[in-house]
Amino acid sequence: MTRVLAAQARIAATTRIAVPGMLAMAVFVILTGLAPAVLFGHHQDPHTVLEGGATVAAVTAMLLGALQTAGDLNNGTTRAVLLVEPRRRRGRGAQLLVSLALGAGVGAAAALLADSTQTVLGRPGLPAASIAAVGLGTAVAASLCGVLGAAAGVLFRNAALAACVIVLWSYAAEPFISTLSYSVYMYLPGGARESLVGHVSAHHYIPPPLAGGLILAGYALAAALAAALTFTRRDLA
């Protein structure tokens, strides 16, 4: 398993989507952190800034995971690896673990950047313990979202389709559902992610971070199993 994991890490490193993805994520996090203050003189609550960074990190991790797995299926990498290591579950497991690790890196970077934007603005930040808790929640959420994205890439087999579904789900479907019924939304991946980063609401019950983490982990596990089962039974051209 170690060599397959090392191979998948090498594949991710040489695919050349991780660095542009991280850079794009960094730009979004900085813009969402700075833009309201710079453009409108409106200073956001530091916690809200960190939560915004967590959302961008989670979606970035999902996109990177999906683009990696669907891209590998389409450009022949998956097939080439299967010819030297035909145990399919081993390969998929390694790929999901790499997406998990990459997502954790994306989440940690996003939390640091989001907090830095407040320092740049000279705004009083959150206590260190709160920043650490939100940062940890962001890293965990992004890592689990990385697995969700990687599984989506395997299931959809098409990088563009997977990316469209992820963006539409995250930025259209889930927000729409939250306006209809927040009690349903908080058990969806987006709601679970908000719980993980310690979202506070005066109007709705928000499950504790641990519960949010378990809900998101459940989605990631279910998606990983579905991807592994589908891939094991699929013919590769």
Next chain:
Amino acid sequence: MKTTVQVSGLTKRYPAVTALDDVSLELAAGRVHLLVGPNGAGKTTLLRALAGLVRPTSGSVTILGKPFSSIERPAHVVGACLDPIRLPALRSGRQHLACLATAAGLPHQRVGEVLEIVGLPAQVAARRAGTYSLGTRQRLTLAAALLGDPQVIVLDEPTTGLDVHGVAFLRRQLRDWAGAGRTVLVASHSLTELAAMADRVLVLDHGRLIRDAARDDLDHRGDLHTALHGLLTAQEGGPR
């Protein structure tokens, strides 16, 4: 001759077509087997089934007595060169091979060795695979197949895109591999280029193995093209 590959009652059905229909055959060590047949005969499906990429509807494929997915160090047993068109465009040829060497648990010096065997210069291997010509892609895919110095070598249309030097190299390699005791299975339309290298000829048509014979038995007049055409015409019951 020792049997290395055994295919028993292999059938692969897709919703619209039966690609392989109860195919049984054996491949022996030290022999070059040429797999021929018209387009859509099932050649590529058979090779993919051998390499574990296609799940049979029924029947089995064993290599050295085991299914491919159960072999402990598979890269040392089977090397397959299939479809050179699809390569990761942004990764260099050397990086691609390094990824595969890592997955196979092979030392990275092996990457340089196989690049030398297939005649890919270091500066070409350092370029992105997306910039490669078809012939260069073919060489890179062959290099990947040879990484583990396998006992069974499976090649699908290996002359596609190769220049005359490449074809000459391949012809030499086929005999060298067989001479070293390896089992070689080549699916090809290029009978004029590869038929002389073959020990046995396997003929597939409409997913069925219609002939498995020594090349000299089939090619008794020195014209394998005509012999195959006659065989396929007889199978159809009239001129094709």
